[in-house]
Amino acid sequence: MIFFVTGMAMGLWGALVPYAQLRTHSEAGALGMLLLCLGAGSLLSMLGSGRIIGRFGCRAVILAAVVMYCLMMPLLATFSDIRLMALSLFIFGMGIGLADVAVNVQGTMVEQAADKPLMSGFHCLWSVGGIAGAGGGALLLSAGISPVGSTFFAIVLVILGTAFSWRSLLPFGVHEESAHEGKTKARPNFRLILMAIMAMICFMAEGAVLDWGGVFLTGERGLALEHAGWGFAVFAIAMSLMRLTGDAIVSALGRKRVLVFGGILGIAGYLMVILLPGWFLPICGFALVGIGAANIAPVLITLAGQEKVMPVNMSVxxxxxxxxxxxxxxxxxxxxxxxxxxxxxxxxxxxxxxxIVTLGAYKLKYQAD
Structure with missing residues (x-):
């Protein structure tokens, strides 16, 4: 539920971006800097999130993060001063980033306690929430609801979802045994550093499709400008479907094979994009990238939580x-x-x-899948 409502908040912001641009009278460059505030806020909160979660526990941090981004949502739909908008977006990003890490720590602990793959399903619900936020926001706005009115619809859903799941959220932030080990050595080892690099590559591939896929398809493959979003749409649908079935795939193949095959499919997908003519086959290539990348990050988050050199909150x-x-x-x-x-x-x-993802998979340590 927390994965879903956080994704929904992000998705709704995506629907509100054009309205924010109109209110602030931002040109493309100024809008780009404004949007960077969201990423900067997320990154700042993520940098300190491990220690905050270890100190206050997952449940308290999740609640604080949800309150933080809910308070900012009406302001994002109201402010016309670009400085106030930037500040609100920065705090909104902090809430999203903090919730993202805390819910991944929570998901890792739940998955370990359940002793079966669950992380891909959790990440799938973040994607579904994003679709619900963007699509639901578009429907509300097209029905004549004001931007600020649409945020109140979202806030009500976030509050109901959080209240529903509150009692079932784990209050703590580290496992007892890992917390003990973390006191003596709280440094990332080679495997954690390698996982971080692999995750970075996976997210970079996603960002490349989002920001540059449409530019490539229209500029190099002759796709009509109004259809520029098809590449990322197909990528996102493929990724969501693969994450929906990801836990079953991990159970059947094991985490190592998922990483190896995911890296190979990512390579094959991008080679299709750059080598094949026309626009249809490159779009299929983006879909192949989505299929390959879908379960890499969830598997890496799970493996990070299994490393014993750091408490789970710090490693994740x-x-x-x-x-x-x-x-x-x-x-x-x-x-x-x-x-x-x-x-x-x-x-x-x-x-x-x-x-690096494909070869790095052979260097990681795997518990029994």
Whole structure:
């Protein structure tokens, strides 16, 4: 439920972005800087999230994070001053980032207690929440509901969902045994660093499709401008469907094979995008990337929680935070490479980066799947 309502809040913001641009009279550059405030707030809260969760526990941190982003949502639909909008978006991002890490820590502990794969299903519900927020927001706005009115609909759903799940949320933030070990050695080992890099690559690939997929399809493959969003839409649908069945796939194949095959599919998908003509086959390539990348991050979060060199709250926060850097900074890096050469070269680099995911899977430690 917390995965769902947090994804829904993010999705609704996506529907409100054009209205925010109109109210603030922002040009493309100013809007880009404004949107960066959300990522900056998320990253800042993620950096300290591990210690905060260890100190106050998952349940209290989740509640605080939900309250934080709910309080900001009406302001995001109201402010016309770009400075106030930037501040509100920064705090909104802090709430989203803090909730994201806390709910992943919670999910890891629930999965370990259940002794069966659950993380892909949790991440799928975040995606479903995003679709519900963006789609539901669009429906409300098209029905004549004001932007601020649509946020109150969302806030009511968030409050109901959080209240429904409140008593079942785990109040603590670390396992007892891992907390003891964390006192003597709270540093990431080679495997955790490798997981963080692999997560960063996975999120960078997602950001590349979101920010540059439409540009590539329209500029290099002749797709009509009004259909530029098809690439990411197909990618997102493929990813959501794979996460819906991801836990069963992990149970059948094991986490190591999921990472290996996911990396191979990511490589194959990007090679389809850059090598095949027309626009239909490259869109299929983006779908293949979504299929491959879908369960990489959930598996890595699970494996991070199983490492004993750090408490689970610290290890999950470490991998999630560095992974988030991929989606925050990856598209900018791709743009820089494309500026120096071309999007063909930039997408080729992303395909090559998936080799690290495939080969890195053989260096990780796996408990019995």
């Amino acid at each position: 926060a470490f991998v999630a935070t560095l992974g988030y850097l991929g989606i925050l900074g990856g598209p900018a890096l791709i743009g820089f490479v494309a500026h120096l050469s071309s999007l063909y070269v930039a997408f080729s680099a992303v395909a090559a980066a998936f080799l």
